[in-house]
Amino acid sequence: MAGSRVLFFEHTLSIKGFDKALEALDWMKEEMCKEKGFSRHDGGDYYDHLVATAQDLLDVGIKDEDIIIACLLHDSVEDVEGITVKMVAGRFGENVAHMVDLVTKKPGVDYKVGDNLKRYLEAISKHPGASLIKTADRIHNFGTLKNATPEKKLRQALETEKYFIPFFKTCRGAHPRYAKYFFRAKTTIEPHLWEIKEHYEEIEQLRDQLRKQERTA
Known part of the structure; x- marks a missing residue:
């Protein structure tokens, strides 16, 4: 189920031409997966949560790619050692980095x-x-x-x-x-x-x- 949700999400991003969001997704699939110790309490990859939240925003008509990117990255600085707000800004811009910084505890x-x-x-x-x-x-x-x-x-x-x-x-x-x-x-x-x-x-x-x-x- 989770795998099909991720594939559907990737397909949606591709149709919309959200190439930077696809880049963010690939990054989180690499960094926040079970193989690196990132799993949810249901046993799935942690990035499934990131996909679900971003998909929910797409479903209600959010068209701003920066918001979708920041949603995919919203736990990255807080939870992944080595990922910083500055790194996010360098890859995805200051607007994305600011949103990620705001939601980072x-x-x-x-x-x-x-x-x-x-x-x-x-x-x-x-x-x-x-x-x-x-x-x-x-x-x-x-x-x-x-x-x-x-x-x-x-x-x-x-x-x-x-x-x-x-x-x-x-x-x-x-x-x-x-x-x-x-x-x-x-x-x-x-x-x-x-x-x-x-x-x-x-x-x-x-x-x-x-x-x-x-x-x-």
């Missing part, structure tokens, strides 16, 4: 701290391309939590509810031409988010009941 910053994550998303929300990329990234990450640990599912649900749902709203106001996509992100994610929260609330209630039974036994 910086070393030494704890993004589990709410204020840090909030500042990170606020900076992204000021740029339309970076906002689209981060939104596509969250949609795909949230939609592929099936094989994630229970702890990760709950953490993603709470983080998304507190920070990303407001982020989508901010982006709708800041970039009205893409408002439908940001609203779609909210409506796509929320039902799954509620399901995860309800599931863990039920588990906690059962645990409380067991603890009470143990105390009275």
